[in-house]
Amino acid sequence: MRAGAGLGRDRPRARRDRVRRRGPDPRAQPPVPRAGRADRRALVRGRRGRPVGGPAGARRHRGLPGAHGRCPRGGGARRAASHRHGPRGRRRRDAGAAGGADALVDVSAGGRTRSGFVAVAGRPNVGKSTLTNAIVGAKVAIVSDKPQTTRRAIRGVATGADWQLVLVDLPGVQRPRDALTERMQRRVERELADADGCLFVLNAEQGVGPGDRFIAALLTGSPVPVVVAVNKVDRCDRARTAAALQAAADLPLPGEVEVFPVSARTSSGMRPLLDHLVSLLPPGPFYFEAGQWSDQDESMRVAELVREQVLARTREEMPHAVEVQVESMQEARPGLVRIEAVVLVETESQKAIVIGARGQMVKGIGMAARKAIELELGVQVHLELRVRVRRHWRADERMLDRLGIE
Secondary structure, three states: OOOOOOOOOOOOHHHHHOOOOOOOOOOOOOOOOOOOOOOOOOOOOOOOOOOOOOOOOOOOEOOOOOOOOOOOOOOOOOOOOOOOOOOOOOOOOOOOOOOHHHHOEOOOOOOOOEEEEEEEEOOOOOOHHHHHHHHHOOOOOOOOOOOOOOOOOEEEEEEOOOEEEEEEEOOOOOOOOOHHHHHHHHHHHHHHHHOOEEEEEEEOOOOOOHHHHHHHHHHHOOOOOEEEEEEOHHHOOHHHHHHHHHHHHOOOOOOOOOEEEOEOOOOEOHHHHHHHHHHOOOEOOEOOOOOOOEOOOHHHHHHHHHHHHHHHHOOOOOHHHOEEEEEEEEEEEOOEEEEEEEEEEOOHHHHHHHHOHHHHHHHHHHHHHHHHHHHHHOOEEEEEEEEEEOOOHHHOHHHHHHOOOO
C-alpha cells in the first residue's frame, strides 16, 4: 500500500450510494452549506484552507531541517504490504451534532468535495489532543500533562474549500484495568474499525516503547492506512529526532506509510502533515456544517473544561478518579448562564484534596473554569461547583452510562 493511496478508494459502491447529498442553500449569499437537524451549532471561526494534495510514496520522514530523501532503514528494505479496504458494515451513524448520514452536506458547486474520518491513536500522554487542536485550529479537546485526560472519542473538524477532515481524538490505547478503561479500549477499537484512516502519534522525547509496539500490532490487523506523526520534536535535538524517526520507521505497520516530525505545541511541521492527510481523503460530501469544529454539545464541553482545571491543580493520583457531571445549565437572564456541576471522586481523602484548605482549591478550580466557559459560550457564567464522593464509580456500569462514556 502506498501512503498516497486514497482513503476508502476501494470502498464498496453500496456504502457510497447510501449517502444522501444535498446542495447548497439557494437562499444564502454566498452559498452556505446546511447540515440540518443539528442539535447545537458551534458557529465560530473554523479552519479554512485551500485544497491541497500530498505526494504518494514510500515511508519517509518529512520536515526535519537539512534532512532529505528517505529515513535510514537500517534493517534493509521494508516489505510493501498490499492494502485493500474491506467492506464497511455501516455508515457513520454517530457523526455527531450534524445528524449523521442523514445530514451530509454536498458543497461541491459543480466540483467534487472530499471528506473522511481519521482516528488519532497513540498511547496516553503523547500529545494526541494537542495535535488534534492544532490541526483543527480550535480547542476541541482539553489538554493535560497527565494520562487518561481523554476518555471519550472526540471529533474535531477541519474544513477547507472543498475538503473536510474529521479527526477522532481517541483515548490513550492501553490494557484495560476496570470498567472505565474497558469501555475506553472498546471505543478505540470501534473507531479504528470504522475510520477511513489512522494518524498514529508517537512521542519523540520518550522514543518507541512497549506501548507503541502494542498499538502498532493492533493497527496491523486494521484495514485502514496509517500515517505516523512523531510529536514533541521541539524538545529534542537533531540526533534524538533522527533516532525517533528511525524507530518509527522500523515499527511493524501495514504497508508503506509516511512519518512526519511535528510539534503540536509550536505548530512546526503541521502543514506538511495536514497536506498529506487531505490528499488521502476520498470523494464524498461534508459531514458537518462549515464553521463547525466539534461534535460535542455545550454541557459536555462545560464538564470537560471544569475537569481540565481539576487536572491542572491536583496530584498525580487524582486524574484517574475524577469526573465532572453538569446537572443544570440554564439561562438566568439574557447574557447570563447559571451552571451547576458536580466533581465526582471515589474517596473522602480525594474530596478533601479537591476542596482544599478552607475551600481554596475548589474556589481556584471554579474561577479558572468559569473564565474558560465564558470564553467558550460567549456569555457571562455563574458556576456552582460541588464535590461528591461516588465510591468505585469507574467500575459502575450505570454511572458510566450516565456520564456518556460508551
